[in-house]
Amino acid sequence: MQVPLDEQCVIKASQQFWEQMLSMTLEPIFFPERFCLPAGHVHANVDLFGTWSGRIEVRLAERLAYEATAAMMMQAIDTINEADALDAAREIANMIAGVIKPSLPRPCNMTIPRSRVAGDAFCSAARTEDSVVVAFRHQAGDLMVRVWELTPGSYAETAHQNKEH
Numbered sequence: 219m220q221v222p223l224d225e226q227c228v229i230k231a232s233q234q235f236w237e238q239m240l241s242m243t244l245e246p247i248f249f250p251e252r253f254c255l256p257a258g259h260v261h262a263n264v265d266l267f268g269t270w271s272g273r274i275e276v277r278l279a280e281r282l283a284y285e286a287t288a289a290m291m292m293q294a295i296d297t298i299n300e301a302d303a304l305d306a307a308r309e310i311a312n313m314i315a316g317v318i319k320p321s322l323p324r325p326c327n328m329t330i331p332r333s334r335v336a337g338d339a340f341c342s343a344a345r346t347e348d349s350v351v352v353a354f355r356h357q358a359g360d361l362m363v364r365v366w367e368l369t370p371g372s373y374a375e376t377a378h379q380n381k382e383h
Contacts, residue, residue: 221350221365222270223321228352231317232363236354239313240289244354244361253353253362254341255279260303261340262311262333265368269323272367274315276307277340279359283307286358300335307333314363 229246236242247253260283263275278286280303287306288295308331319326342351342364349366 220347221272221367222323223318223350223365225345225350225352227318227321228350228363228365231314232352232354232361234317235310235313236286240286242286242289242356244356247353247355247360252341252343253351253360254339255336255360255362256339257337259283259336259340260307260333261336262304262307262331264311264315264331265329266315266319266322266326267329268326270326270367272322272365274311274318275362275364275366276311276314277336277362277364278307278310279361280335282356282359282361284358285356286310304333304335318365 233244236244255277258280260278260280261275263273265273283303283306284295284298287298287303290306290309291298291302311333312331315328315331319328342362344351348369349364351362351364354361354363
């Protein structure tokens with residue numbers, strides 16, 4: 219089974235969260251091939267299991283993560299630390315996943331979100347057979363939201379990644 223939704227669903231869910239909850243406007247980047255973020259970006263994800271199993275992943279440029287955290291906490295950006303940004307990233311992934319979840323086949327259960335600072339750069343194709351990727355631009359940096367199907371072979375890989383981070 220492929221990802222049972224399209225880019226417009228991901229765009230709508232993401233923009234709804236950013237605009238309504240943080241009063242921040244992000245513009246979708248329509249790119250033909252790849253999207254990349256450097257090492258040090260903030261990565262958060264939520265897994266979904268049920269009729270369809272997959273992951274909703276959010277990757278934010280470091281500065282965007284800190285600005286979003288400041289907006290979420292209603293504090294000055296210079297008071298934000300890494301732990302705050304990781305906590306906010308988990309909440310961002312959770313909220314976006316919560317908006318996308320009703321569009322997925324039922325039953326559908328969500329895991330607790332996880333987050334980390336990525337030690338490596340990340341690049342992704344815009345769409346693959348098992349994923350939908352949407353990138354957004356903000357003056358503070360870029361954001362990527364990826365929804366991808368977890369296949370039986372990918373469970374071991376994702377479990378390994380989750381133990382490392």
